[in-house]
Amino acid sequence: MDMNSILTIVGIVVLLGVAGGCVFGVLKIRQLLGMFDATIEPKLNDVKTKTAALKPAVAQVDGLMGQVNLTLDALDVELLKVDDKLDQLSGITDKVSTVTENAPKVMGTAKTALKTTVKKGFRR
Secondary structure (H helix, E strand, O other), X not given: OOHHHHHHHHHHHHHHHHHHHHHHHHHHHHHHHHHHHHHHHXXXXXXXXXXXXXXXXXXXXXXXXXXXXXXHHHHHXXXXXXXXXXXXXXXXXXXHHXXXXXXXXXXXXXXXXHHHHHHHHHHO
C-alpha cells in the first residue's frame, strides 16, 4: 500500500466521521425540537385559553373607555362653564373693588356737602 491509498482511506474515514457527526447533530436537534414542542405546546394552549377568556373583558374595557371619554368631554364642557362664571365673577369683583375705592371719595364729598348745607342752614 502506498501513501496515496492510505491518505484516501484516512480521508474516507474522516468524511464518514463528519457525516456521522452531522447525522448525530440532526438527530439531536430533532430530539430538542420534540422536547421544545412538548414543553411549549401546553403553554401555548394555556395562553390561547387565557386570551380567549380575556376577550369579553377587553370588550367591556373598550366600552368603558368610550363612556370615560364621553364623561371627560362633558366634564370639560362643565369646566368651561365654570371658567366663564369665574370670569364673570372677576368682572363683578373688579366693579365692587372700584366702588369700594370710590366710596370714601363719594362719602367725603357727601360729608362736605352736608357740612356746608348744615352750616348754611344755621347762618340764616
